[in-house]
Amino acid sequence: xxxxxxxxxxxxxxxxxxxxxxxxxxxxxxxxxxxxxxxxxxxxxxxxxxxxxxxxxxxxxxxxxxxxxxxxxxxxxxxxxxxxxxxxxxxxxxxxxxxxxxxxxxxxxxxxxxxxxxxxxxxxxxxxxxxxxxxxxxxxxxxxxxxxxxxxxxxxxxxxxxxxxxxxxxxxxxxxxxxxxxxxxxxxxx
Ligand SMILES: Cc1cc2nc3c(=O)[nH]c(=O)nc-3n(C[C@H](O)[C@H](O)[C@H](O)COP(=O)(O)O)c2cc1C
Numbered sequence: 001x002x003x004x005x006x007x008x009x010x011x012x013x014x015x016x017x018x019x020x021x022x023x024x025x026x027x028x029x030x031x032x033x034x035x036x037x038x039x040x041x042x043x044x045x046x047x048x049x050x051x052x053x054x055x056x057x058x059x060x061x062x063x064x065x066x067x068x069x070x071x072x073x074x075x076x077x078x079x080x081x082x083x084x085x086x087x088x089x090x091x092x093x094x095x096x097x098x099x100x101x102x103x104x105x106x107x108x109x110x111x112x113x114x115x116x117x118x119x120x121x122x123x124x125x126x127x128x129x130x131x132x133x134x135x136x137x138x139x140x141x142x143x144x145x146x147x148x149x150x151x152x153x154x155x156x157x158x159x160x161x162x163x164x165x166x167x168x169x170x171x172x173x174x175x176x177x178x179x180x181x182x183x184x185x186x187x188x189x190x
Pocket of ligand 1: 018030031032033034035036037050051052054055056057058080081083084085086087088089132160
């Protein structure tokens with residue numbers, strides 16, 4: 001094992017699902033890619049997204065206090081690159097990349113037409129950690145395409161590997177839960 005005491009670039013825990021963060025504010029609609037995001041609570045349903053203050057998305061969230069989280073299928077990886085490597089400060093991404101979206105059922109947020117699932121989130125908390133701001137959103141609406149989910153799992157979900165590389169879960173998944181743990185315990189001398 002290599003040991004580094006001060007590693008600022010640490011990507012050893014990737015891949016992450018790609019989340020496309022969508023915001024509408026004062027007539028502007030913008031999307032950006034985010035790899036840093038996480039479920040925080042089931043009840044209430046809270047979702048956290050880490051956004052650098054440099055992003056145009058950050059400016060828009062500061063005004064609207066709401067955002068959408070959109071998940072893509074692997075074949076749409078170019079959308080992640082398009083909105084993740086260009087800034088709404090310079091271009092209208094929706095127009096340039098011909099992104100189709102609808103509006104949320106509950107909130108004024110853009111839902112990407114290509115998404116296989118979307119969350120409508122209202123900001124309930126925000127806090128700066130180092131060079132990113134953690135926005136905690138309460139999920140007020142969930143959309144998903146049942147064609148892409150079996151028992152809440154999607155094999156097609158787009159994952160980000162870091163370094164501009166994209167992937168998906170190529171192998172079959174294996175179930176190993178409490179029942180299986182107990183089964184093993186019964187068989188062994190643990
Ligand atoms: C796959 C991918 C993941 C990214 N993850 C994040 C992230 O979690 N947080 C962040 O602030 N920027 C992230 N970025 C960078 C932003 O998406 C990028 O700076 C984008 O141009 C911001 O757009 P905006 O200025 O229109 O908001 C990521 C980029 C890519 C390609």
